[in-house]
Amino acid sequence: MEYTLKKSLGQHFLKDESVCRRIVAALEEDPFERLVEVGPGGGALTKYLLPLPGIDFRAVELDDEKVVYLEKTYPAIRGRIIHQSILDIDAPFDQPFTVVGNFPYNISSQILFKVLEWKNTVPVMIGMFQKEVAQRITSKPGTKVYGIVSVLVQAFYEVEYLFDVPPESFNPPPKVVSGVIRLKRKSDTIAMASEKKLFTLVKAAFNQRRKMLRNPLKGLFEKEILQDKIFDKRAEQLSIDDFAALTFKMR
Template sequence: MYTLKKSLGQHFLTDENMCRQIVDALPVKEGQQVLEVGPGGGAITKYLLEIPGIDFKAIELDTEKVEYLEKTYPAIKGKLVNESILDAKLPFDGQFRLIGNFPYNISTQIMFKVLEWRNQVDVVVGMFQKEVAVRIASDKGNKDYGILSVLLQAFYKIEYLFEVHENCFNPPPKVKSGVIRLTRLEQPADIASERKFFVLVKTAFNQRRKQLRNPLKPLFDKEVLQDPIFTKRAEELSVADFAALSHKMI
């Protein structure tokens, strides 16, 4: 068997119906390239391995889990990458889809990795701590709407699919979980540049309670700052608003 490592944020899904539901949420067709992040004990891996005609790989940092998976599921031999997703290079040439019960302690960083890989990752199905899933899917005007919401929604359509009760895991986490699906937009937000857009969004939300004119002062000319939009707070702006502002930055 294997041991649970709290340092890696490991909580293993044991509810078989939930495992199937997560896998079913990922649309796949023959010839599709699919990457699973953090397979752990193989709860959803075994269902992914059953999908005919896909090119499957999994990435797992924990060497003990890699050895367990190779012994338990012989079909996974040669498909496992033993490293952190945060350090990984692109696992495929061309387009691929990503799925996982993401380690909660690095789930936000995984989403930034998805942004880095967005030209090749067209669909993501992931399980997160519920509050992170809600944050990613939140719209403007919501207290959960923030940096991650705007950056991801500029490039992906986000769907909050379903909640996963803590009793579906071993050991049960102290938080509820949520599964979301990201589908890359055919027409992403019209941003001036990734650098400008990221700086704008992060700067705006770092002082989210203040009118935008204060935190954004260094990024715009005085004349531009007279626009009434700068009397709003960050959470009142849509993704399209941020995209439009990125073109007016110094």
């Protein structure tokens, strides 16, 4: 049985077995009992995940055709597919679970924010992104690609760029190189006034990333606080600790 590719869903299916094995090997470096695969598609990775011993497995797949294909090809997956968009569901488990997937490119950043929503129950995530997105997530202050997603993810997770995946590992080959990254929940979260304040601050700061912070942030702080030298800097020059510390001074 064959299936069709849907451009609208950002589908590029992994076909390189060695990449699948590397992802599974990375997964197995941290113990887990529950696993959620996002966007199993044609099941290239799924076939390695289903046999993992003693794991409660779920797959989240929106595409009707793929659900039928997966259930026919991998009978063990029956009853384990959540047939919805990852963006619309509640956490699949109440207890800690690991997230893995070759994420659909067009919603990969949104998937990341979903993981942030679930961070109290997601200790580890291993995901494949377009390389430039993967680099953005793992980038450090002072770099051109450091931005909202870098700060918000790294405030809660240790991030690690694992390896590149070339276009020919997929069908159809995307026009870009992909990258696999790992997120591991920090044992100590940085002190901040509130997560809501951090999100508001970081988004406002990077909204006008070329400008000194005093401009984009003037609505969030009292005038006298804005005199501080830190507001002479641009958003990309601030560390995650700097942003977290600033949340205590916000209105």
